Each structure stands twice: as C-alpha cells, then as structure tokens.
Amino acid sequence: MFDTKAYDKPSFEQYGSRNDVEFKFFETKLTEDTADLAKGCDAVCVFVNDTVSDKVIDRLYENGVKMIALRCAGYNNVDVEHAYGKLHVVHVPAYSPYAVAEHAAALLLTSVRRIHKAYNRTREFNFSLSGLTGFDLHGKTVGVVGTGKIGRIFIDICRGFGMKVIAYDAYPAKDSGIEYVTLDELFEKSDIISLHCPLTDDTRHMINADAIEKMKKGVVILNTSRGALIDTEALLEGIKARKVGAACLDVYEEEADIFFEDRSGHILNDELLSRLISMPNVIVTSHQAFLTEEALNNIAETTVNNIRSFFDKEGICDNELCYRCGNIEHCKKERKERCF
Ligand code: NAI
Helix, strand or coil, X not given: CCCCXXXXXXXXXXXXXXXXXXXXXXXXXXXXCCHHHHCCCCEEEECCCCCECHHHHHHHHHCCCCEEEECCCCCCCECHHXXXXXXXXXXXXXXXXXXXXXXXXXXXXXXXXXXXXXXXXXXXCCCCCCCCCXXXXXXCEEEEECCCHHHHHHHHHHHHCCCXXXXXXXXXXXXXXXXXXXXXXXXXXXXXXXXXXXXXXXXXXXXXXXXXXXXXXXXXXXXXXXXXXXXXXXXXXXXXXXXEEEEEECCCXXXXXXXXXXXXXXXXCCHHHHHHHHCCCEEECCCCCCCCHHHHHHHHHHHHHHHHHHHHCCCCCXXXXXXXXXXXXXXXXXXXXXXX
8 A cells, every 4th residue: 555644544444354355554655666566465545645657557467467456536646547457446436425525524614704814813812803704605696616415415405505506517417406607607796706626627726816806706616626726826816816815725726746645844935835724714634525434445345345356256347347348437337247
C-alpha cells in the first residue's frame, strides 16, 4: 500500500487480517522509482496522488503484480488503457456521500457565521463581536450543481435549514422533486452555489470569469468536488472585486503537490493559494471532506473485498474498471466476467 497515512492503517489492518489479506505499508508514493517495492506482492493499493503511468504499470507487471486496487473513486491518475491486458484495475465507487455533503454544510455554516474568526478571537480572550455579522440561511436560494449521491444529500441538508433549492445536472434525476434550471439561471438566482459534479472536459473551469459575472453580488461558492471545476484566478479576481462574498474550498486545482502534507515550516510556492488563504472570507480545507471513520472503514472494507473477490471467485469483481470496450464506467455495470 503506497502513500499510506497514519489514519489509513487501523481500518486496513482490521479488514485485511479478518479476510487473510496482508498489507505492507509504505509512506512513499508510487512512482517509477518506488515501483520495485511491490516485488512479490499480488496487488498494489494506491490513492489519488500515486502515479500509475505506463512505465509504472510495466514495472509492476514485470514484478509479478496482478492488480491495482484504488482506495478511492477517481482513476484519472491511472493509465487504464495501458493497464489493459496486464493489470486489473479496481476502485471504491462510493464510501460515504454523507461525509462529503456534511463537510460542505460545515464549511457553509463556518463561513456565513464567521466561526473561523470567532474561534481564533476567543482563544486570545478577544470577545468583541465586531465584523462577525453573518446572515440567515433560512429563505436563501442554494444552487446545487450535480445531483448525484453527494449532491442529493446536500440538498436534503439545505432543505432542513429552510433554504430554497435549485439544481443543474447534465442528466437530471426523473421524479426526484428537484427543481432543475439551466446553469446560467442557477448562477443568476443562487445566494450560495455548491459543486457536486465530476471533473470532465465539459465541467473544467465551469466557474470562470463569465460565470462569476452572471452571479449575485455576495454569492458564496462551495467546492468539495474537484479543484479544476473552478478557474482559481477568476475566483480570486471575483473576491477582490467584492463580487464573490465568500469561498469555501476543500479542493484546489493545483493541490496534488501541496495537500495532505505538513508544510507549516516551509515557504508555500503557490501565489494563488497563498493569496486565497490570506483572504478573511475564504476557508480552505485540504481535501478532507471524505475523512470520517465511517468512510475510512467503508474504503478499507470495499478494497479488501475487491482484492478477495478478484483472487477467489474466478476473478469477477463488481468494482473492476473495465477497459475492454473503452467504456470504462458503463461496461463495469453490464459485465459478468473479467475485463480480460
Ligand atoms: P455521482 O456520480 O453520484 O454524482 C455526480 C453527478 O454529477 C451525477 O448526477 C451526474 O449526472 C452529474 N454530472 C455529470 N456531468 C455533469 C455536468 N457536465 N454538469 C453537471 N452535472 C454533471 O458522484 P458523487 O458520489 O455524488 O460525487 C460527486 C463528486 O464529489 C465526485 O465527482 C468527486 O469529484 C467529489 N468527491 C470529493 C470528495 C472529497 O473528499 N472532497 C470525496 C468523494 C467525492
């Protein structure tokens, strides 16, 4: 298991030992230089910032590895096409949509009620309320982009606060009782906008200067999905122009070399992120929305099941990413046999 963090180990050790899967934990990320560590292993378990390129795949294959077990949903860091015929690729399609939706709600409340400011103040015995005025969520309009598993839970949470919900999805859910609008309409009408769609060629930089231009003054933008949904420079300009009232970001488009590590003793070589973090109305968390005990247990359980079912039951695993027909996600749902 590469890129192992302290919080990964307990659940993987627990589910592994219960199911006769022995893990070797490495803190280093999987790269061309570290691929040989997997020699003698049947599978490698990787996360979002491990590199599973063509060269790494060839090296793993030469070393006798048979499977890449992603302990996350996204697989944009894996050359699935190159792996075809060599290594089987499995992933964890869902682990806790509640974790992510609840984190989005936590960020929203923190931001609009200035909890992050109040927390720092009272720690220094500063009990002044000046500058802490928030606004009621009740009666505000929230625009939700992407009404899949996470988006719908976030919608339920918002309804609990008495907010009016409008939504945009490229594939609207039928009979869901959700009021769908066009993306432009959502930009124009929302007091709060929350992103819950995947990162694709269509959605990259969906929040750009044009989109921000259409939004209400003071709009609050939440992103717990993928960093590159937002053009960060345009967001910063929107904040500086006082058009965007607040931004809550659990993801950042250049996060790969920054997030998940303690960089507190170092100079941060990212002007955009530094500038954003310095803003009083911006809250950044480092891709932690998934990080609950429930989610970690589900990730470990599903990963161990993926590995076990592949090596036990004639190699059929429901969560295999099948490259055979090129239609990775769809094929996965239809398939009754191995990808190759
Ligand atoms: P999902 O697949 O259940 O829902 C995604 C929704 O987006 C679907 O309804 C789909 O129709 C819609 N969609 C697809 N293309 C679209 C487009 N062009 N415009 C608008 N909507 C579009 O996925 P789920 O589980 O709800 O996850 C949503 C996203 O949350 C993931 O793609 C991932 O990027 C992010 N995520 C973030 C985590 C974190 O720790 N911050 C953890 C897990 C997921």
